[in-house]
Amino acid sequence: MKKGSMLVSLLVIVFTLLLSACGSTPEQPVEIEVTRIVAGTPEVIMITPTPEVVEAKPFRVAIVMPSSITDAAFSQSMYEGLLAVQEEMGGPEKMEIAYSEGMFNVPDAASAVRDYASQGFDLVIAHGSQYGSSLQQIAPEFPETSFAWGTSLDTFQADGITNVFAYQAEAQEGGYALGVLAAFMSKSGIMGVCGPVEAGDAKLYVDGFVTGATVQNPNATVQKTYTGSFSDVALMASAAETHIQAGADMLTGSSQSVVGAIGIAKDNGAYWFGTQWDQTALAPETVVASQVYDWTGVIKDMIASRQAGVLGNKSYTLTFKNGGLVIQYNPGIDVPADAKAAVDAAIAGIMDGTIDPLKGPVQ
Amino acid sequence: MAELFTLPVLFGIIYSGIRLATPYLYASIGESFSQASGVLNLGVDGIMLMGAYTGFYVGMTSGSLWLGLLAAAITGLLMGLLMAVISVTLKAEQGISGIGLQLFGLGLSTLLFKLTMGGAISISGFPPVRIPLLGNIPYIGEAFFNHNLLVYFAYLLVPIANFVLNKTTLGLKIRAAGQNPQAADTLGVNITLIRYLTVSMGGLMAGIAGASLSIALINLFQENITSGMGFIAVALVYFGGWKPTGVLLGSLLFSFVNAFQLWIQVKGINIPSDFAVMMPYVLTIFALAFAVKRVSAPAALTKIFERGEN
Numbered sequence: 001m002k003k004g005s006m007l008v009s010l011l012v013i014v015f016t017l018l019l020s021a022c023g024s025t026p027e028q029p030v031e032i033e034v035t036r037i038v039a040g041t042p043e044v045i046m047i048t049p050t051p052e053v054v055e056a057k058p059f060r061v062a063i064v065m066p067s068s069i070t071d072a073a074f075s076q077s078m079y080e081g082l083l084a085v086q087e088e089m090g091g092p093e094k095m096e097i098a099y100s101e102g103m104f105n106v107p108d109a110a111s112a113v114r115d116y117a118s119q120g121f122d123l124v125i126a127h128g129s130q131y132g133s134s135l136q137q138i139a140p141e142f143p144e145t146s147f148a149w150g151t152s153l154d155t156f157q158a159d160g161i162t163n164v165f166a167y168q169a170e171a172q173e174g175g176y177a178l179g180v181l182a183a184f185m186s187k188s189g190i191m192g193v194c195g196p197v198e199a200g201d202a203k204l205y206v207d208g209f210v211t212g213a214t215v216q217n218p219n220a221t222v223q224k225t226y227t228g229s230f231s232d233v234a235l236m237a238s239a240a241e242t243h244i245q246a247g248a249d250m251l252t253g254s255s256q257s258v259v260g261a262i263g264i265a266k267d268n269g270a271y272w273f274g275t276q277w278d279q280t281a282l283a284p285e286t287v288v289a290s291q292v293y294d295w296t297g298v299i300k301d302m303i304a305s306r307q308a309g310v311l312g313n314k315s316y317t318l319t320f321k322n323g324g325l326v327i328q329y330n331p332g333i334d335v336p337a338d339a340k341a342a343v344d345a346a347i348a349g350i351m352d353g354t355i356d357p358l359k360g361p362v363q
Numbered sequence: 364m365a366e367l368f369t370l371p372v373l374f375g376i377i378y379s380g381i382r383l384a385t386p387y388l389y390a391s392i393g394e395s396f397s398q399a400s401g402v403l404n405l406g407v408d409g410i411m412l413m414g415a416y417t418g419f420y421v422g423m424t425s426g427s428l429w430l431g432l433l434a435a436a437i438t439g440l441l442m443g444l445l446m447a448v449i450s451v452t453l454k455a456e457q458g459i460s461g462i463g464l465q466l467f468g469l470g471l472s473t474l475l476f477k478l479t480m481g482g483a484i485s486i487s488g489f490p491p492v493r494i495p496l497l498g499n500i501p502y503i504g505e506a507f508f509n510h511n512l513l514v515y516f517a518y519l520l521v522p523i524a525n526f527v528l529n530k531t532t533l534g535l536k537i538r539a540a541g542q543n544p545q546a547a548d549t550l551g552v553n554i555t556l557i558r559y560l561t562v563s564m565g566g567l568m569a570g571i572a573g574a575s576l577s578i579a580l581i582n583l584f585q586e587n588i589t590s591g592m593g594f595i596a597v598a599l600v601y602f603g604g605w606k607p608t609g610v611l612l613g614s615l616l617f618s619f620v621n622a623f624q625l626w627i628q629v630k631g632i633n634i635p636s637d638f639a640v641m642m643p644y645v646l647t648i649f650a651l652a653f654a655v656k657r658v659s660a661p662a663a664l665t666k667i668f669e670r671g672e673n
Binding site: 070227242257259282 | 379481483587589621
């Protein structure tokens with residue numbers, strides 16, 4: 001190799017790393033302030049923090065998430081929850097929100113969490129079960145900061161850590177209800193479930209859906225696939241296509257990688273059932289209903305706990321009963337009244353304990 | 364297991380396999396030209412991402428998928444040119460600069476996606492075109508002759524690439540540049556020009572590969588939509604022994620196994636999903652381990668050409 005060629009290579013690398021850092025993995029957490037909310041669409045402006053403006057000290061929350069705030073799934077559900085709480089508390093002067101998105105890469109996410117903690121944020125949320133072990137290391141270094149992570153119920157109390165909250169969604173509950181609805185609406189009696197990784201709330205959702213559909217229609221066939229990735233949009237689309245070729249007319253799936261699968265459902269005239277966030281906007285003729293995660297109760301309790309001097313060591317669960325899970329119908333699609341009644345009965349059964357969403361009606 | 368060996372499932376696997384192979388075919392046939400002339404371009408994945416983004420964005424805003432495809436091809440061509448400048452003129456280490464190009468494409472496409480779209484939007488991509496008569500044959504028609512135009516083009520490309528590489532003077536010059544550039548140079552072959560040409564063409568094809576995802580197969584753009592497909596495409600070039608027909612075989616094998624594992628899961632065959640998902644990759648590694656011994660790589664692959672050396 002000629003002299004200087006290595007230098008050129010290195011320059012190229014450094015330059016491109018810089019660019020890619022601008023794109024997907026910001027090293028500096030992005031500070032944002034939400035100015036107003038118009039018809040549910042947050043309008044945001046980017047600002048750099050200006051401490052001298054702050055009069056009464058706002059509650060400062062930072063969140064690190066795997067995908068984007070517009071993923072129509074896991075990340076968006078938490079971000080919108082934060083926005084709702086912020087509005088309730090009286091706007092950006094009372095509660096500041098900073099976020100880092102697109103953090104599929106765990107070491108990047110961990111350094112963002114550490115950055116936020118050292119910048120003095122009150123509550124730093126590591127929004128992904130993959131961030132748990134990083135948080136376990138970081139939390140003891142910042143005993144004054146509250147951390148939260150999910151989906152999990154482990155606050156690392158066993159390690160003597162007291163400043164970590166944990167949260168989980170009982171996704172199987174909505175999965176069951178949507179399974180009932182899908183089985184009710186399916187003409188072929190075949191349903192396809194597009195799973196990402198066989199773990200966490202995705203697995204709970206898939207298993208709940210399968211149970212609900214087979215309880216509603218014992219002759220139904222529920223096909224399930226996993227792609228082994230939360231982000232592989234292309235493989236998820238192929239999985240959806242395979243379900244449709246195998247006769248499925250009702251599809252569902254979990255994670256931010258389902259966008260391609262929803263498109264496949266749309267192109268083939270199949271119906272889609274969403275989870276984590278209301279996915280109607282992605283395909284208004286295709287999405288029948290979605291299980292929506294409403295984290296506002298969890299966020300408010302974490303803030304109240306911290307203000308009362310409890311920095312962590314509490315775990316939360318979203319359920320139908322506590323209002324953390326909601327089934328949101330697409331107003332643009334006619335769902336038969338008896339189907340809605342069956343869904344309502346399923347939800348009531350789950351709430352009063354007569355239905356186990358992973359096993360079916362309790363004898 | 365018996366439910367897997369029925370006609371609908373078998374032809375379903377063929378249908379999905381043919382579709383899944385499309386982006387790999389474009390990308391790896393382009394890369395074969397580049398590698399045949401001695402340049403390893405590891406940046407294919409980044410070029411695919413930029414092609415997928417521009418193809419989608421231009422297609423969406425202009426309303427013309429063909430314009431989108433053209434934009435993706437031009438973007439790919441420009442990124443290929445950039446790779447050529449870095450690796451041929453500036454003589455940078457090919458492996459490292461390729462990785463740089465990949466990161467560049469990933470970062471820039473994500474940034475542009477955030478700035479211009481924000482979230483996933485889907486469009487109607489190239490519709491399936493049923494070939495008259497052949498398309499009406501039961502099972503076979505559906506599996507082979509009811510695809511969108513970009514799928515057909517990808518397969519047409521194989522004989523064309525084969526012809527150019529093996530039966531034309533240009534093909535001979537390309538192979539000479541990859542086997543023995545010093546000798547070719549003394550015979551009057553302009554090595555720099557040949558390598559610029561192949562690397563740019565490889566970029567153009569990678570751009571189209573990306574667009575085949577975003578405006579023909581999945582019909583949306585999402586950050587890192589390729590999930591590393593470009594690296595598989597580079598591996599498929601080795602697998603195919605730097606021959607378009609070999610690349611075709613490799614792409615089909617990888618895609619059929621991928622389609623097969625999805626059907627295994629759909630049919631509820633009791634194999635852990637993690638294992639099923641691994642199958643195509645494990646197979647590629649195995650095949651690579653044997654295939655590379657079978658044929659020899661272009662002798663000057665990854666070597667910088669210096670006039671008058673040796």
